[in-house]
Amino acid sequence: MAEQANRICYLETVSGRVGIPYRVHRRKGMRHLRVVVDESNQVLLKVPFGISEKRAVEFLRQQGDWVWRVMQSMPKGLRLESYLHEAPHLSGLGRRFSVEIANGTPAEVWWDLDAGTWFGRFPKDDDAARREMLIEGLRAFASEVIPARVFAIAQKYDLKVNRVTVRDQRTRWGSCSAKRTISLNWRLILLPVALHDYIILHELAHLTHLNHSKRYWDLLREYDAKSEQHDREVTEISRVVMRLGRVTKVPVNEGR
Numbered sequence: 001m002a003e004q005a006n007r008i009c010y011l012e013t014v015s016g017r018v019g020i021p022y023r024v025h026r027r028k029g030m031r032h033l034r035v036v037v038d039e040s041n042q043v044l045l046k047v048p049f050g051i052s053e054k055r056a057v058e059f060l061r062q063q064g065d066w067v068w069r070v071m072q073s074m075p076k077g078l079r080l081e082s083y084l085h086e087a088p089h090l091s092g093l094g095r096r097f098s099v100e101i102a103n104g105t106p107a108e109v110w111w112d113l114d115a116g117t118w119f120g121r122f123p124k125d126d127d128a129a130r131r132e133m134l135i136e137g138l139r140a141f142a143s144e145v146i147p148a149r150v151f152a153i154a155q156k157y158d159l160k161v162n163r164v165t166v167r168d169q170r171t172r173w174g175s176c177s178a179k180r181t182i183s184l185n186w187r188l189i190l191l192p193v194a195l196h197d198y199i200i201l202h203e204l205a206h207l208t209h210l211n212h213s214k215r216y217w218d219l220l221r222e223y224d225a226k227s228e229q230h231d232r233e234v235t236e237i238s239r240v241v242m243r244l245g246r247v248t249k250v251p252v253n254e255g256r
C-alpha cells in the first residue's frame with residue numbers, strides 16, 4: 001500500500017470553510033475514486049493509479065458537505081480496537097474466544113479453534129492500515145465460524161440450509177430467503193455467545209415461517225427458551241456493536 005501522511009484539504013461546507021485532514025491510499029486493483037470516512041473520523045481518499053492527486057482532491061472538495069456532515073455525526077469513542085481492548089473476546093462455534101492484539105511486524109492474524117484464541121499483530125504507527133487489517137482479520141474469522149455454527153445448529157434441528165453468507169450489513173443482523181440462504185452480519189462474533197446463537201436460531205426459524213407471525217415466535221421459543229429476553233438484549237447491544245468496524249462510503253464513484 002502506498003501511503004502518505006495526513007494532508008489538509010480546505011472545503012467549503014454548510015458550516016463555512018473547514019480544513020479536513022485526509023490521507024491518500026493507492027493500491028493495485030482499485031478501480032474507482034472513493035472517499036471513505038472511517039469510524040475514527042479519518043478521511044481516506046482511495047485513488048486508483050492513473051488518476052492524479054489533484055483530480056482526487058477536486059473530487060473530495062465536491063463532496064465537501066457530505067464529508068463534513070458524516071464527520072460531525074460520527075459518534076465518538078466507538079473504535080473497534082478500543083471495544084476489543086475493553087472486552088477482549090469473540091464468540092464462535094458456541095464458545096468464547098480470547099483476543100490478543102499486539103504491535104509489530106510482520107502484520108499477521110491467526111486463530112486456533114481448539115485453544116479458543118484469536119491473535120492479531122499490526123503495524124504500530126499506521127492507524128488506518130491497522131484498522132483495516134483488524135477488520136479484515138475479524139471478518140475472515142467470522143466467515144469461518146459463522147457458517148460452521150449455522151450448519152451445526154441446522155443439523156441438530158434437522159433443517160436444510162442451502163447457503164450461508166457472511167456480510168457487512170449496516171443495520172441488520174441477518175436475513176433468510178425463500179431459497180434457504182441465510183445471510184449474517186460478521187459482527188455476530190462481537191456478541192456474547194448466547195446472542196450470537198440466538199440470531200442464528202432466529203434466522204433458522206424463518207426457514208419454516210418467512211414472517212414474524214405468532215407461529216413463528218412460538219417456534220423460535222422452542223429453539224431458544226429465552227428468545228424474548230435475547231431479542232431485547234440484541235436490540236440493546238446493537239446500538240453500540242452495529243457501529244463498530246463501519247466505513248461510510250460516498251455513494252458516487254468517479255474516474256471509471
Ligand SMILES: [Zn+2]
Binds near residue numbers: 202206211212
Ligand atoms: Zn426475523
